[in-house]
Amino acid sequence: AQSVTQLDSQVPVFEEAPVELRCNYSSSVSVYLFWYVQYPNQGLQLLLKYLSGSTLVKGINGFEAEFNKSQTSFHLRKPSVHISDTAEYFCAVKRRVDYKLSFGAGTTVTVRA
Amino acid sequence: DAGVIQSPRHEVTEMGQEVTLRCKPISGHNSLFWYRQTMMRGLELLIYFNNNVPIDDSGMPEDRFSAKMPNASFSTLKIQPSEPRDSAVYFCASRTTTGSSTDTQYFGPGTRLTVL
Numbered sequence: 001a002q003s004v005t006q007l008d009s010q011v012p013v014f015e016e017a018p019v020e021l022r023c024n025y026s027s028s029v030s031v032y033l034f035w036y037v038q039y040p041n042q043g044l045q046l047l048l049k050y051l052s053g054s055t056l057v058k059g060i061n062g063f064e065a066e067f068n069k070s071q072t073s074f075h076l077r078k079p080s081v082h083i084s085d086t087a088e089y090f091c092a093v094k095r096r097v098d099y100k101l102s103f104g105a106g107t108t109v110t111v112r113a
Numbered sequence: 114d115a116g117v118i119q120s121p122r123h124e125v126t127e128m129g130q131e132v133t134l135r136c137k138p139i140s141g142h143n144s145l146f147w148y149r150q151t152m153m154r155g156l157e158l159l160i161y162f163n164n165n166v167p168i169d170d171s172g173m174p175e176d177r178f179s180a181k182m183p184n185a186s187f188s189t190l191k192i193q194p195s196e197p198r199d200s201a202v203y204f205c206a207s208r209t210t211t212g213s214s215t216d217t218q219y220f221g222p223g224t225r226l227t228v229l
Contacts (some may be wrong), residue, residue: 061179094216
């Protein structure tokens with residue numbers, strides 16, 4: 001079975017500063033990797049996903065993530081955050097031949113002016 | 114596209130009452146998932162349907178929970194009788210198993226359930 005660890009439960013950051021959210025996964029087979037964002041009182045929205053090919057994946061709202069197979073990581077980054085990026089971020093992994101998404105515990109990002 | 118639609122958005126009920134949550138998946142999607150989100154346990158998959166057939170219900174907590182998908186455009190999650198520990202946000206998600214985006218699940222806005 002696959003599992004996901006999000007290393008930071010809360011990340012406070014100032015507006016226009018960079019942010020990195022860390023995600024590590026474990027799986028014995030090839031996987032797809034995802035980052036979802038959940039704004040307050042809303043559902044989950046897909047930010048980006050890694051399926052294959054280039055290890056640097058660009059998503060919506062200026063976010064990007066890098067897949068590192070040797071370190072089994074999929075860290076999410078944004079060079080300059082906005083107040084509107086305040087949300088909870090979930091890393092998720094899925095075996096390529098499976099339907100089941102395994103989610104991390106989430107990282108709450110709070111952007112301050 | 115309207116996205117995944119869930120109703121109600123909020124539900125407050127008393128212990129012992131029956132609760133029914135509803136979901137309309139994205140048109141053309143043939144897979145549907147029900148999740149529960151709590152502070153203690155995070156996001157948990159409750160049940161997965163493919164082509165209206167329940168494939169995996171191993172996440173359903175107990176017999177008080179049941180889910181149906183009578184057709185491709187509608188699913189329900191029922192709790193009878195409800196208990197305070199069922200209080201959570203329940204999400205529905207759908208995906209297609211054909212084409213180029215078979216891996217992506219699209220989530221609804223959720224139903225926040227409070228059982229008093």
